[in-house]
Amino acid sequence: MGTLIQRDLGGRVLHWDPESGRGFQLDPGADSRALELRTARMGLGEDRGQWVVQRSRRVLTLPESRSLWVPCPALRTSGGFPYRELPLSPGEWAFWEAINDSRSLAEIEGRVGRIRDAVHTLAAFETQAIQLWPRRVSPARLRHVEAPVRPDHERSSDQFDPHGQTTLGAYHDEIEDAETHFDDRETTVAHAMAPPHPGLAGVPYGSALRRALGERGFDTRSVVEVGCGTGELARDWGEGRYCRVDLSLNLLQAQRARAPWSTGVLADATALPLRSGSVRCLISNEVLADLSSSPTTTGWDNHGARAMVTEVARVLEPGGAAFLSEFGVIEGEVEQTRQLDHPEVAIVFGSLAKHARQQGLSAELLRLDDLLGVDLHAPQIARHSYAALRALFRARGLSLAARAWTPQSLELPWPIQGIEWTTLADEGPGPLITRFWALLLRR
Numbered sequence: 001m002g003t004l005i006q007r008d009l010g011g012r013v014l015h016w017d018p019e020s021g022r023g024f025q026l027d028p029g030a031d032s033r034a035l036e037l038r039t040a041r042m043g044l045g046e047d048r049g050q051w052v053v054q055r056s057r058r059v060l061t062l063p064e065s066r067s068l069w070v071p072c073p074a075l076r077t078s079g080g081f082p083y084r085e086l087p088l089s090p091g092e093w094a095f096w097e098a099i100n101d102s103r104s105l106a107e108i109e110g111r112v113g114r115i116r117d118a119v120h121t122l123a124a125f126e127t128q129a130i131q132l133w134p135r136r137v138s139p140a141r142l143r144h145v146e147a148p149v150r151p152d153h154e155r156s157s158d159q160f161d162p163h164g165q166t167t168l169g170a171y172h173d174e175i176e177d178a179e180t181h182f183d184d185r186e187t188t189v190a191h192a193m194a195p196p197h198p199g200l201a202g203v204p205y206g207s208a209l210r211r212a213l214g215e216r217g218f219d220t221r222s223v224v225e226v227g228c229g230t231g232e233l234a235r236d237w238g239e240g241r242y243c244r245v246d247l248s249l250n251l252l253q254a255q256r257a258r259a260p261w262s263t264g265v266l267a268d269a270t271a272l273p274l275r276s277g278s279v280r281c282l283i284s285n286e287v288l289a290d291l292s293s294s295p296t297t298t299g300w301d302n303h304g305a306r307a308m309v310t311e312v313a314r315v316l317e318p319g320g321a322a323f324l325s326e327f328g329v330i331e332g333e334v335e336q337t338r339q340l341d342h343p344e345v346a347i348v349f350g351s352l353a354k355h356a357r358q359q360g361l362s363a364e365l366l367r368l369d370d371l372l373g374v375d376l377h378a379p380q381i382a383r384h385s386y387a388a389l390r391a392l393f394r395a396r397g398l399s400l401a402a403r404a405w406t407p408q409s410l411e412l413p414w415p416i417q418g419i420e421w422t423t424l425a426d427e428g429p430g431p432l433i434t435r436f437w438a439l440l441l442r443r
Contacts, residue, residue: 004016004023004039005125009074009147009148009149010148010149012028012148013025013026013028013030014125015038016125017042017044018123018124018125020044020123020131020132020133021124021128021130023146024042024146048105048132049105049106050105050106050134051104051105051132051133051134052101052132052133052135052136053099053105054099054130054131054142055096055099055101055130055142056070056128056129056131057142057143057382057418057420058070058081058128058143059128059388059418060417060419061416061417062085063415064414064415065085066087066093067086067088068085068086068088069085069086069388069391069392069416070128070129071083071147072126073125073126073128073146073147073148074125074147076150076151077150078150078152078153078154078338079339080150080387081145081391082391083388083391083395085395086121086129089117091112091113091114092121092122095108095115095119096118096122096129098112099130101136105119105132119132139420143384152339153340155343156169159171159343160343163294164295165292165295166292166293166294166304166336166343166345167343168342168343172247172251173249175248175250177250178248178251178253178254179230179254180399181230182229182402183399183402184402186341186342187402187429187431188285188431189368189436190232190285190286191230191402191403192403192429192431193404193430193433194206194230194232197404198378198379198406199376199378200372200373200375203236204236205232205372206232206233206234206235207236207237207238208372208373209323209372210237212371212372213281213283213323218281218323219280219319219320219321221239222240222241222242222281223240223241223243223281223282224272224279224282224283224315225243225244225245225282225283226269226272226287226308227269227285227286227287227290228246228251228252228255229255230258231254231257231259231262233283233285234255234258234259235259242261242262243262244256244259244263244264244265245265245267245269245273246265247266247267247268269284269287269311270304270308271311274315275315276314276315277314277315277317278317279317279320279322280317280319280320280321281321281322282316282321282322282323284323284325285325286326286436287326288305288308288347289305289344289345289347290304290342291307291308293336293343293345298333299335300333300334300335302334302347302348302351306352306355309324309356310359312324313356313359313360313443316361316441316443319443320443321443322440322441323438324438324441325438325439326436327346327437328437329346329347329348329349329350330348330365331348331350331351334346334348349439352439353365353439356439361441361442361443362441362442364439365440366437367434367436367437369424369433371440375424376423376433376434377423378406379406379407380422381404381406381410381422381428383422383426383427385418385419386400386428386429389419392416398413404424404428404429405428407421
């Protein structure tokens with residue numbers, strides 16, 4: 001067995017085996033017994049010639065340049081991993097091509113000759129392109145990268161008040177590029193699913209939402225949308241009267257360009273500039289978590305979301321209805337997001353529905369995918385592959401939108417191998433849709 005290399009990952013010590021491309025992390029104060037147990041579990045004392053060589057699912061292959069596109073584990077940020085291009089020598093390329101996730105090290109060496117240098121390059125901590133195992137392992141394990149803990153995103157001082165209450169501060173005033181905001185800063189389900197998708201029976205998210213609400217008795221001919229993103233939902237809603245309410249001037253302009261027949265109003269979701277009892281149908285996707293929440297001894301209090309529901313109750317006309325969606329839970333503790341560039345707090349929907357009933361509304365809770373009739377078996381690009389592709393696009397001066405791309409919808413300007421596909425039940429470019437709830441309110 002070779003010597004394990006130790007690296008400081010900021011609070012934890014990585015013990016790395018450069019001959020198998022695997023390692024484990026321990027607290028700095030861990031005793032020798034803990035090290036012995038973890039080392040024994042890795043099976044590093046066995047003959048490695050018969051070990052299976054498997055590729056990391058986070059690595060992309062660029063055949064034109066005979067290079068790999070690999071993450072940089074030590075440089076992990078709140079946004080994920082940076083990537084770099086790793087050119088391969090002819091011997092390293094032959095070794096890489098011979099890996100089929102079931103051949104042993106000895107079998108590959110019999111095919112391509114001496115491979116020690118290739119293993120040294122591809123199994124290094126800085127590369128983590130391959131792993132050697134006594135047996136085949138599932139792809140899920142090979143998506144893992146040994147790296148420092150993903151750090152929290154820095155917060156500006158105006159995003160919390162002195163008591164820890166979340167605020168957006170000047171966040172909406174700082175939105176400059178409406179076209180890339182939901183790709184780079186806060187991807188929503190509605191944004192990821194905006195183009196026609198097989199998981200929505202081949203229609204855009206806006207069309208699917210209108211159809212689903214119409215089937216539940218909503219009068220969708222006249223609608224107010226609160227927090228309208230890029231305006232794609234308004235564009236795809238179809239005929240009828242459409243009023244957009246948003247807190248960002250730049251987003252309102254982008255929305256008008258996509259839905260020029262609609263009207264736009266600059267306003268806060270908790271202070272709608274609408275007459276009481278004047279709205280027939282109100283919709284709002286993924287706004288509730290942006291509204292103020294306060295820390296408590298047991299979690300968070302979603303008082304901003306309650307204020308919005310109070311406003312909805314005020315503006316709905318008799319017989320009117322509202323749809324509000326967001327990530328959260330029915331009951332239990334919730335947390336604030338850590339990796340976004342602004343605070344969002346998950347919603348406790350059971351409490352919010354109770355508040356709605358206290359405002360004289362009927363309230364029904366459904367999982368968002370159930371309301372929309374989403375086919376969770378429909379394909380989308382896996383999140384790790386999207387992250388690698390997006391970094392490659394950026395490195396070459398291009399951008400890749402955060403969409404639930406399918407093998408049919410993703411068009412690439414270069415040949416790329418190693419892209420992995422999953423389903424809408426797994427993590428893709430957007431949030432996991434099964435974590436989202438729809439609150440249906442009626443006056």
